Amino acid sequence: MKEAHTIIIGASISGLACAASLQKENVDYIIIEKQNQVAVPWRNHYERLHLHTNKRISSLPFKKFGKQIPQYPSRLEVIDYLDDYRAAFNINPLFNTEAVSINRRDNFWITETTNGTFKSKYLVMATGVFYTPKIISFEGMETFTGKILHSSQYKSGKDYKGQSVLVVGFGNSACEIAIDLYEQGASVCMSVRSPVNVIPRELLGIPILELSILLNRLPPRLADIVSSPLIRWSIGDLNKLGLQKMSYGPLEQVRKDGRAPVLDIGTIQHIRKGHIRVFNGIDHILGNLVYFKNGEKEKIDAIIAGIGYETNFIEMPNVDKKRVDDLRVSVDHQKNFGDDGLYFCGFWISPTGQIREISLDARKIAKDIARKER
Numbered sequence: 001m002k003e004a005h006t007i008i009i010g011a012s013i014s015g016l017a018c019a020a021s022l023q024k025e026n027v028d029y030i031i032i033e034k035q036n037q038v039a040v041p042w043r044n045h046y047e048r049l050h051l052h053t054n055k056r057i058s059s060l061p062f063k064k065f066g067k068q069i070p071q072y073p074s075r076l077e078v079i080d081y082l083d084d085y086r087a088a089f090n091i092n093p094l095f096n097t098e099a100v101s102i103n104r105r106d107n108f109w110i111t112e113t114t115n116g117t118f119k120s121k122y123l124v125m126a127t128g129v130f131y132t133p134k135i136i137s138f139e140g141m142e143t144f145t146g147k148i149l150h151s152s153q154y155k156s157g158k159d160y161k162g163q164s165v166l167v168v169g170f171g172n173s174a175c176e177i178a179i180d181l182y183e184q185g186a187s188v189c190m191s192v193r194s195p196v197n198v199i200p201r202e203l204l205g206i207p208i209l210e211l212s213i214l215l216n217r218l219p220p221r222l223a224d225i226v227s228s229p230l231i232r233w234s235i236g237d238l239n240k241l242g243l244q245k246m247s248y249g250p251l252e253q254v255r256k257d258g259r260a261p262v263l264d265i266g267t268i269q270h271i272r273k274g275h276i277r278v279f280n281g282i283d284h285i286l287g288n289l290v291y292f293k294n295g296e297k298e299k300i301d302a303i304i305a306g307i308g309y310e311t312n313f314i315e316m317p318n319v320d321k322k323r324v325d326d327l328r329v330s331v332d333h334q335k336n337f338g339d340d341g342l343y344f345c346g347f348w349i350s351p352t353g354q355i356r357e358i359s360l361d362a363r364k365i366a367k368d369i370a371r372k373e374r
Contacts, residue, residue: 004030006122006369007111011038011093014126014346014358016082017060020089021366024062027373030120031091032113034098038091039082041128042075047156048180049075051355052172052263054207058355060085061363071207109341122341122369130309140285144303151177151306157184163301164189166290168282170196170243172260174306175267181304182275189298191290193281195244197253197261198268200234208263209353215251216352224249235264241271242278254351343368 006022008015011033022029037043050072051058055065058073063085069077085091097115102123104110109123133150141148146163151173157180167178170192181188199208215223228249238245246253250261270276280292291297343365350357 001117001119004120007120008124009099010126017362018124019091021362025366025370031093032097033093036095046154053353057353061359124343126345128346132310134307136305144285145288146301148303157181161185165302166300167304169306178276189277191279195246197246197250201263213352220251220255223251251351258349
């Protein structure tokens with residue numbers, strides 16, 4: 001059994017942020033990663049992907065994006081930034097090392113991996129909860145004559161030029177994929193079954209999340225009331241576009257549901273211009289025809305299912321799963337962990353930007369571990 005002071009599991013954004021923050025606090029650590037390089041999720045995303053949050057609030061601790069990088073960095077620019085971040089802090093993960101089970105024993109955390117067993121006083125879970133794609137299930141999908149894939153498998157709209165493509169869902173990835181498909185020459189429609197909140201990426205030239213940081217000081221419902229007129233002025237009436245507006249606002253959505261609203265990067269304008277058509281939820285599929293709940297039907301060549309991910313947990317027999325679920329929606333999430341040396345970074349959906357929240361959490365975790373060791 002290998003002994004370590006602190007183990008970090010995962011070497012993407014959360015793990016790198018925690019490693020650098022622990023270094024600043026002079027805390028020894030080992031970081032393990034099941035893949036053979038850092039930031040693998042970013043390397044596997046679709047080609048068009050950009051950060052939906054501005055770079056000022058999307059940098060990791062102690063290192064900003066370069067001045068030459070645009071306001072909303074591309075996927076490749078984020079990968080370069082993370083590679084530079086690793087080099088700048090000399091972070092050297094144990095690659096090809098996957099955690100398979102975690103137990104609490106004699107006041108230590110025992111982490112069994114594919115590369116040996118580790119015993120540590122502190123353990124930082126930095127894997128994130130969105131890893132396993134949800135299973136695609138539509139009535140009659142076995143009869144479909146085209147391709148059906150999860151959005152995690154999607155790479156580029158150039159593969160669908162000239163085809164009629166249905167994007168299922170209306171999250172941030174689904175909306176950007178729909179734009180990419182249209183820009184690459186596909187005929188695009190979206191199936192949206194649930195009410196949504198849509199907010200502009202910018203208001204009067206100011207990134208919306210910069211304003212959210214200010215509004216976050218207010219109770220969510222009050223903050224939504226304050227911001228509602230500006231959002232409606234910018235986005236317009238969603239009902240006229242075939243979308244249903246949620247009964248509560250975007251900040252309350254984050255707090256109540258643990259899900260982020262859609263940051264509009266142009267999808268709404270494409271819908272308004274008829275470039276992207278909106279349909280109801282899918283009722284069933286028959287051959288190359290997709291039938292929707294309201295009785296409409298459409299001939300479709302390919303379906304991209306932007307239906308999200310299952311909550312992902314390594315087997316942790318001594319940790320209640322509900323404890324981690326609570327972290328994702330708790331206002332005082334930082335108060336809910338650490339007493340037994342177990343920390344979670346990147347598990348909480350924030351109304352002020354996920355990467356910003358990861359950076360704040362990483363520094364808090366490092367300071368808390370350092371404080372306990374004094």
